[in-house]
Amino acid sequence: MMETSTPAKGLVPSNMSSLDSLDSMDMEVVNATDQETFTNYLPYVTKVLTLVTIILLAVFSNLLVILSVVLYRKLRGINNYFLVSLALADLLVASCAMTLNATQEISGRW
Numbered sequence: 001m002m003e004t005s006t007p008a009k010g011l012v013p014s015n016m017s018s019l020d021s022l023d024s025m026d027m028e029v030v031n032a033t034d035q036e037t038f039t040n041y042l043p044y045v046t047k048v049l050t051l052v053t054i055i056l057l058a059v060f061s062n063l064l065v066i067l068s069v070v071l072y073r074k075l076r077g078i079n080n081y082f083l084v085s086l087a088l089a090d091l092l093v094a095s096c097a098m099t100l101n102a103t104q105e106i107s108g109r110w
Contacts, residue, residue, distance in 0.1 A: 058094035
């Protein structure tokens with residue numbers, strides 16, 4: 001017994017008389033228009049861009065602090081070593097915890 005398959009969701013042939021004439025049929029897409037699709041994804045895209053921007057800025061700025069103390073001899077003092085320690089901790093938070101939180105926030109599941 002042969003099973004018939006249904007057309008893909010979102011695609012509906014305008015006149016379906018037989019499967020042989022499927023090539024000549026015009027397919028109508030019953031998806032939302034491009035503008036409606038864009039407005040549906042706008043909050044998602046905004047959230048993704050905001051979270052990625054925050055994470056990248058945190059990583060980049062903390063790397064700059066660490067590199068400036070390491071590369072410039074005049075900045076190698078006790079106070080700046082504490083600053084490097086803080087920057088390293090913040091770098092780990094930005095690269096580990098913030099990325100995991102951002103993926104959970106974006107996908108909506110853990």
